[in-house]
Amino acid sequence: MPIHVVLVDDHAVVREGLKALLNREADIEVVGETGSAAGVLDLVQEARPEVVVMDLQLGAGQNGVEATRELVKKKPAVKVVILSMYDDEELVFRALEAGAKGYVLKRAGVEELVTAIRLVNSGDAYLDPRIARRVIEGLQNRLPFTRAAETAEPELTERETEVLRLAAEGLTNAEIARRLVISVKTVQAHRANIMQKLGLHDRVDLVKYAIKKGILKLEAD
Structure with a gap:
């Protein structure tokens, strides 16, 4: 079964281009598209996609972050990948907090978007490598750890620690x-065991835990 995708972008030419490129992939099928945040919920209800590719700025005052928040609230099984021209980490944080599972820059190749779609569909997350480092650094002083991560001190195996470090690095x-x-x-x-042991919910929590415990070390540029 292919991964069913809905495209949300206010530029028709962008949607048509993405649709043509994504439909070339044997395991991806674009089943719907819209240029307005207002029609996303109805379209998702009708098309039943696994993944929605959402533009961050939809024009006419529409906000892709808020559209994502509403969509994830109403349809939690649907995974959202933000496709944006903006690489500001504050926007990335807002998108992740709204429930997006992926963030890809528009200047990336279609191969990167395809990778993001496949990963979020499988239950993983994807962050554009061009902004991943700045986002990780920002997490050091941003969101608090979950209570479970702060209070529990479970012991990870050596292999689990290796997997944790590599996952936090974005692999x-x-x-x-x-x-x-x-x-x-x-x-x-291993990842499922790590998340369960540490009481973490997603890769954002995982990265914060790895930084706090010194498992992920950031070197100066």
Whole structure:
């Protein structure tokens, strides 16, 4: 079964271009498109996509972040990938806080958007490599840890710690598997155990935990 995708962008030419490129992928099918945030919920209800690719600025005062927040609230099973021309970390934080699972810059190639769609559909998250470092640095002084992460002090195995560090650095499950010479399913199992042990909910919490514990160290540029 292909991954069903809905496109939300106020420029028709952009939607048509993305639709043509994404439909070339054997495992992706664009099942709907709209240029307005107002029609997103109805379209999602009708088209039943797994992933929505959402422009951050939709014109006429419409806000992709708020549209994402509303969509995730009403349709929590739908994964949202933000496609934006803006690389400001504040906008990225707002999008993640609204419930987006991916953030891709418009200047990226379509291959990057395809990767993001596949990852968020599989339950993972994706952050454009061009902004990932600044976002991680910003997390050091931003969102608080969840109570579970602060109060519990579970012990991770050596392999779980390795997986935690690589995941926090932004590597995908497949990349971690290649790095550690283990299967992708084993990586997925380790990540699930880590999240359960630490009481974390998503990659944002995972990165914050790794920074707090010194597992992820940021070197000066």
